[in-house]
Amino acid sequence: MRAFPSVLDAIGNTSLVELRRVVPQGCARILVKVEGENPTGSMKDRMAQAMIARPEADGRLRPGNTVVEYTGGSTGASLALVCAAKGYRLRIVTSTAFSEEKLCQMAAFGAELTLIESESGLITKTLIQDMIAAARKMSAAPGTYWTDQLNNADSVAGYHPMGQEIWDQAGGRVDAFVQSIGTTASLRGVAAVLKRHHPSVRIVAVEPDESAVLSGRTPGAHKIEGIGIGYAPPMWDRGLVDDVIPVPTAEAEAMARRLAREEGLFAGTSSGANVIAAIMEGKRLGPDATVATLLVDSGLKYLSTEVYRRRTAA
Numbered sequence: 114m115r116a117f118p119s120v121l122d123a124i125g126n127t128s129l130v131e132l133r134r135v136v137p138q139g140c141a142r143i144l145v146k147v148e149g150e151n152p153t154g155s156m157k158d159r160m161a162q163a164m165i166a167r168p169e170a171d172g173r174l175r176p177g178n179t180v181v182e183y184t185g186g187s188t189g190a191s192l193a194l195v196c197a198a199k200g201y202r203l204r205i206v207t208s209t210a211f212s213e214e215k216l217c218q219m220a221a222f223g224a225e226l227t228l229i230e231s232e233s234g235l236i237t238k239t240l241i242q243d244m245i246a247a248a249r250k251m252s253a254a255p256g257t258y259w260t261d262q263l264n265n266a267d268s269v270a271g272y273h274p275m276g277q278e279i280w281d282q283a284g285g286r287v288d289a290f291v292q293s294i295g296t297t298a299s300l301r302g303v304a305a306v307l308k309r310h311h312p313s314v315r316i317v318a319v320e321p322d323e324s325a326v327l328s329g330r331t332p333g334a335h336k337i338e339g340i341g342i343g344y345a346p347p348m349w350d351r352g353l354v355d356d357v358i359p360v361p362t363a364e365a366e367a368m369a370r371r372l373a374r375e376e377g378l379f380a381g382t383s384s385g386a387n388v389i390a391a392i393m394e395g396k397r398l399g400p401d402a403t404v405a406t407l408l409v410d411s412g413l414k415y416l417s418t419e420v421y422r423r424r425t426a427a
Contacts, residue, residue: 121198124151124158125274129282129405134375135368135388141395141402144283145388146275149380149411153190153218156275156409160298161191163271164260165199174258179204181251182260183244185236185338186215187410192260193222206247210236211338213417227251235334238324238343263296264347272302279303279405280310288398289315291358291391291406293340293383294327297348299407304353315355315398319383319390322359327351336362336419337382339409358393360386366420369412373421379412382420 117123127150132143148156168174180196182189183206196203203224207216210231220226227247231240245263252259262268280287290307292300304316320327321335324343332343337360362382369385372378384407391406398404415421 119198120152121162121195124162126278127151129279130376130378132376132388135371136392137396139396139400140392141288141398141400141404143388143391143395144279144287144403144405145378145384145391146279146405146407147378147380148407148409149413153187153194154411154413155187155191156272156299156407157187157191158194159275160262160268160271160296161188161195163269164192164262164265164267165195165201167267167270168258169199174201176200177256178202179254179257180260181248181257182206182262183241183248184219184262186211186219187339187414188262189219189224190215190222193219193224196224197222204251206244206251208240208244210234210240212415214414215338218414232334235336236338236341237334238332241342262298263342265296265298266348268296268298269302269305269348272299273306275299276303276306280307283403283405285310286403287311287314287405288402289317289391289394289404291317291319291387291394291404293319293337293386293390293409294346294349295340295342295383297346297350301348301350301353315394316353317390317394318354318357319386320357320359321365321386322361325357325359327357328359330359337365337386338415339381339383340386356394358390360389364389369415369420372408373412378408380408381410381412381415384408384410
C-alpha cells in the first residue's frame with residue numbers, strides 16, 4: 114500500500130464481485146464491477162478524468178478556463194471532483210428530476226448549478242434537450258470549455274482501463290458484457306478491450322422499458338437516472354451490440370433493493386437494471402458461461418428517492 118499523490122489517482126481498480134443469492138439456478142456466473150468504490154461513488158469518475166485530461170493535453174482546455182456540462186448528477190459530481198482537484202471553475206446544468214443527493218454532492222465539490230424543471234419530476238426527452246440547450250448557451254462565454262458528454266469521444270478512453278480490469282479480475286473469461294445506455298461511452302470503452310481479448314464476446318445494451326427507443330419504440334418518461342435520454346445517443350453504434358434489453362423502472366428499483374438486502378451491495382437503479390439484464394443473458398448462455406456487468410454507482414446517491422426512502426411501519 115502507498116499514498117496516492119492526488120485523489121485522481123484513486124480512480125479505478127474497483128472490485129469485481131460474483132453474485133450469489135439473486136442469481137437463479139441454471140444461470141451463468143454473474144460478476145459485477147463495484148464502481149461505487151470510486152471517489153465520488155460512481156464509474157463516471159473515469160470518464161470525467163478523461164474528458165478533462167485529454168483537452169488539457171492538446172490545448173483545448175487551458176488554466177483559468179471554466180468548464181460547462183449538462184448532467185443528471187453523477188457525471189456532474191465526477192467533473193466537480195476533477196475540476197476541484199485541478200482548480201477549474203465548473204458550471205453545471207441539471208434538474209430537480211434527479212436525486213437531491215446528487216445535486217448536493219455536485220455543489221459540495223464547488224460546482225455552480227443551474228436547475229431546469231421537469232415534467233412531474235420524470236426524465237424525458239424534452240428535459241434532456243432543454244438541459245443541453247442551456248449548457249450550449251453557457252458555452253458561448255469566453256474562456257469556456259464545454260465537455261458535452263453525449264458527443265465527447267474522449268470519454269470512451271476513460272473506460273478502457275475498466276475493460277482490462279474486468280478481463281483480468283475474471284481470470285480471462287468473459288462471455289458477455291451487459292451495460293445500460295446513457296452516453297454509450299462505458300459500453301463502447303469496455304467492449305473495445307474485451308473484444309481484443311475475446312472477439313466473440315456478446316455485448317448487451319440495457320434501456321428503460323418506458324422509453325425503449327433503442328429497441329425501436331417511442332420515447333417516454335421514466336425514473337432510471339443516468340440512462341434513457343429519449344433518443345439514440347450520438348455515440349450509439351447498433352452494430353456493436355448483440356442485443357438490447359428493456360427493463361421497467363419498477364423492476365430495476367426492486368432489484369437494487371434486493372442487491373442491498375441479499376448481496377450486501379448498495380447501488381442505484383441503473384445497476385438494478387443491469388443485473389436484471391445480466392441474469393436474462395446468463396439464463397440464455399447457461400451455467401458454464403460468465404457474464405459481467407456494472408454496479409454503476411453507490412446507493413448513497415439515492416437515499417431520498419423512492420428506491421431507498423425509509424418507510425414507516427404501519
